[in-house]
Amino acid sequence: MNWKSHALIGAILAFVLFYLLGSRDMLELIIIIFFGAISALVPDLDHDTSKGKKILDLVFISIVFFVLYFSQCGKSFCIPSLGAIGQLIIFFFAFLGVYFLFFRFFKPKHRGITHTLVSCFVFSVLIYLIAGWIMALASLTGYLSHLLADQHIKVI
Numbered sequence: 001m002n003w004k005s006h007a008l009i010g011a012i013l014a015f016v017l018f019y020l021l022g023s024r025d026m027l028e029l030i031i032i033i034f035f036g037a038i039s040a041l042v043p044d045l046d047h048d049t050s051k052g053k054k055i056l057d058l059v060f061i062s063i064v065f066f067v068l069y070f071s072q073c074g075k076s077f078c079i080p081s082l083g084a085i086g087q088l089i090i091f092f093f094a095f096l097g098v099y100f101l102f103f104r105f106f107k108p109k110h111r112g113i114t115h116t117l118v119s120c121f122v123f124s125v126l127i128y129l130i131a132g133w134i135m136a137l138a139s140l141t142g143y144l145s146h147l148l149a150d151q152h153i154k155v156i
């Protein structure tokens with residue numbers, strides 16, 4: 001299944017879940033759809049050449065720059081003093097570093113560790129820590145939808 005189908009399924013399932021849960025806020029639903037779609041691409045990060053990986057690399061880098069741009073420094077590029085935002089930036093860089101190192105050197109085999117329920121859970125917890133339970137639930141839905149669509153569900 002290609003990345004477009006995965007993203008679409010993740011987006012639809014996340015939308016349906018939150019609609020059924022009673023969410024009617026347009027902005028919230030759009031963000032949820034986005035998280036569902038992005039999360040549905042995460043399991044295929046183990047494809048070195050996957051389009052999903054390229055998109056996610058771009059998303060992560062964009063997030064880092066987005067956070068930097070809207071940091072206390074305002075519109076110029078500088079290192080903010082350590083406040084809540086400063087810590088968030090450091091967290092994002094740490095996350096980015098781990099992300100690149102993991103896929104650069106660990107190179108999991110395709111449909112290996114990223115296609116497991118454990119990874120799904122770890123990913124959702126990570127999103128929960130960064131963005132709260134709503135985004136975590138949207139991410140969980142997207143990630144699970146990928147495993148279901150691949151018909152490849154392992155616990156570990």
Ligand SMILES: [Zn+2]
Nearest residue numbers: 043044146150
């Ligand atoms: Zn897959």
